[in-house]
């Protein structure tokens with residue numbers, strides 16, 4: 001039996017992971033499940049999977065979790081420290097699927113045990129790629145990508161020599177507003193931005209897909225994960241979302257990964273790696289699909305792409321600034337306090353204001369410094385938004 005833990009078990013990635021694990025209960029021994037405020041879901045899954053421990057991120061939810069788990073034999077805990085303790089419990093495979101920078105500390109805690117970390121939480125690579133990779137290296141831990149594009153690249157690179165790689169192409173659906181007139185984007189509503197044309201995902205990543213902040217973060221994630229320079233990473237809009245990424249080699253060959261828009265493929269690949277096992281995903285009928293299309297992402301529609309390149313060029317902790325400013329701007333967009341196009345303007349302003357602050361951006365990449373930079377960038381973003389509003 002393989003011991004597995006799922007951080008962010010109640011979310012979209014977490015639930016897809018549980019779907020796969022629950023199909024073969026005899027193969028898995030579930031150690032820890034973590035979630036947020038969705039206590040009913042967390043307790044339901046912890047009971048049916050016979051988890052050792054269930055953890056909510058929120059202290060005030062602990063009584064509800066305890067009540068929901070009464071008589072089940074599943075331990076209950078709450079809070080940030082408990083999340084890290086759960087992530088540290090010995091396991092063979094840990095899914096990192098908390099959304100946002102909140103996934104960084106639990107992911108690092110898991111890596112320190114030398115486990116295999118299936119990494120969906122791209123924000124941790126954006127904020128602290130060097131720290132994540134170094135922690136894995138020092139502890140003999142392995143990181144497997146779960147983001148569909150990075151899983152696709154990882155699969156296309158199997159057996160290949162990195163020196164032969166010329167470029168990596170990330171595909172992007174273009175999100176909810178790919179066909180909107182650009183001048184209308186400033187009026188895009190929360191519900192319009194929360195509907196993805198192809199993928200069924202959590203709300204935050206869905207909005208990030210509409211703004212292309214998701215792809216912008218994935219460019220940084222690609223740089224960190226595969227160690228390729230930013231100029232080798234391209235983005236192409238591919239509205240059908242069937243090709244997840246392509247790797248271009250020096251002989252001109254492009255290896256494309258083609259599959260349905262179902263995260264259970266990438267999750268299952270990471271779960272069974274290095275084997276390939278059967279997965280309950282749709283088999284594509286190419287003749288029925290007929291054709292696939294591609295277009296250049298327009299810079300005026302998707303300013304986030306340029307901002308990610310700016311952050312990579314700046315280096316140091318600029319990725320943490322970029323991510324935190326984006327998370328804060330997104331919070332305000334969800335609360336109706338900044339417009340859809342305002343999000344990128346706020347991130348750009350925060351990057352500019354903190355650029356000169358070498359004390360912040362050029363500090364050593366430790367968890368404490370990344371956390372401090374994250375707080376400062378969020379504060380700066382709130383200031384920028386308050387100035388814009390007033």
Ligand code: NAD
Nearest residue numbers: 008010011012013035036057098099102120121122201202
């Ligand atoms: P989601 O919002 O559906 O779920 C997020 C999970 O994190 C939930 O379990 C929630 O309770 C937990 N969580 C939220 N805030 C937390 C906090 N402060 N502390 C601890 N736990 C917290 O998100 P998702 O769509 O499943 O995405 C999870 C991660 O996977 C993100 O990093 C996202 O970018 C990445 N990802 C998602 C998809 C997808 O298809 N959904 C695809 C690729 C990558």
Ligand code: MG
Nearest residue numbers: 147148149218
């Ligand atoms: Mg992706």
